[in-house]
Amino acid sequence: MAAMSASGRRVFLLGALLLVAVSCHGGFGGVGVAEGLSTRYYAKTCPAVESVVRSVMARAVAADRRMGASVLRLFFHDCFVNGCDGSVLLDDAPPGFTGEKGAGANAGSARGFEVVDAAKARVEAACRATVSCADVLALAARDAVALLGGPTWPVRLGRKDARTASQAAANGNLPGPVSSLTSLLATFAAKGLSARDMTALSGAHTVGRARCATFRGRVNGGDANVNATFAAQLRRLCPAGTGGDGNLAPLDAETPNVFDNGYFRELTKQRGLLHSDQELFAAGGGGRSSSQDALVRKYAGNGAEFARDFAKAMVKMGNLAPAAGTPVEVRLNCRKPN
Numbered sequence: 001m002a003a004m005s006a007s008g009r010r011v012f013l014l015g016a017l018l019l020v021a022v023s024c025h026g027g028f029g030g031v032g033v034a035e036g037l038s039t040r041y042y043a044k045t046c047p048a049v050e051s052v053v054r055s056v057m058a059r060a061v062a063a064d065r066r067m068g069a070s071v072l073r074l075f076f077h078d079c080f081v082n083g084c085d086g087s088v089l090l091d092d093a094p095p096g097f098t099g100e101k102g103a104g105a106n107a108g109s110a111r112g113f114e115v116v117d118a119a120k121a122r123v124e125a126a127c128r129a130t131v132s133c134a135d136v137l138a139l140a141a142r143d144a145v146a147l148l149g150g151p152t153w154p155v156r157l158g159r160k161d162a163r164t165a166s167q168a169a170a171n172g173n174l175p176g177p178v179s180s181l182t183s184l185l186a187t188f189a190a191k192g193l194s195a196r197d198m199t200a201l202s203g204a205h206t207v208g209r210a211r212c213a214t215f216r217g218r219v220n221g222g223d224a225n226v227n228a229t230f231a232a233q234l235r236r237l238c239p240a241g242t243g244g245d246g247n248l249a250p251l252d253a254e255t256p257n258v259f260d261n262g263y264f265r266e267l268t269k270q271r272g273l274l275h276s277d278q279e280l281f282a283a284g285g286g287g288r289s290s291s292q293d294a295l296v297r298k299y300a301g302n303g304a305e306f307a308r309d310f311a312k313a314m315v316k317m318g319n320l321a322p323a324a325g326t327p328v329e330v331r332l333n334c335r336k337p338n
């Protein structure tokens, strides 16, 4: 090495850089990290995009606060399945195409598609064929959080839309309500997201609702780590056996419509609605502790720290991109490829 010439050193350096680039790109379960996104991506081509999306979201959330939660969740479900590429927005087109809307986590559950359509239609009217559905959704999710009282952050833009989607990938990548902490950690790690990111992002459950079918077991004797009074109240809405599958309960009973740190306070009282929520705090029940206990306590007591971490983790999640080589476009209608 000592005798390496200047040009030799350059080649060596280039090789090392390439190696790093390739190993970074190899990626998170077929998903890469987006390159070239920028907060000023549409500064020249569609300067109105942010205000247009914001006004559509403001109207939607004023009419139905839950809509903010629903749109936020859509963004998560988009990004976790082959990156943030608008794939969750594609309608099935029988007989040839089955999309993500029918996947376990989405069927009869995902909502907010009409609001994304409305935002996209207004954006198209302002600047035709310029802004992707994936970017509209990224902005809409950011605005949803702010409109519900949560933090805001600059959204880096320039995502493109997938031309196709995979229901199997949605079933394989979206976590379910009875997941263990180990499995939640693994699911997020597969996307390059840390335990801290995972716990912060789970704080999205400070808003929105879940159906009885997702917490029936937890409130009917299936879980040790649950507040008894809380479980008894929920059993009236969600009895053992069958029936009432679609009955809704707030994910954060303390402040269901406000984006704050109430969710974490509820967890410290064993009042997480989903089994997967409560896994973040004293996962084993019976006084055993979870690796996320300290962080949950911290967020429960410090809303500003949660807000900061949540915003940071949303930016990270929003950087997930489709695997290299995936055909993409700027869709004109978010429900179907051009």
Ligand code: HEM
Residues within 6 Å of the ligand: 066, 068, 069, 070, 072, 073, 076, 108, 109, 110, 111, 175, 176, 177, 178, 179, 184, 201, 202, 204, 205, 207, 208, 209, 210, 211, 212, 214, 251, 274, 276
């Ligand atoms: C950590 C793993 C997660 C699991 C297991 C999970 C699971 C669930 C389940 C089962 C529901 C209720 C669906 C229904 O009954 O229809 C739900 C709702 C929701 N999820 Fe998650 N989720 C997770 C993470 C996230 C993340 C990272 C976000 C956003 C950043 C998010 C945002 C939401 C929102 C806002 C709702 C309420 C939606 C509404 O009211 O329409 N979730 N989640």
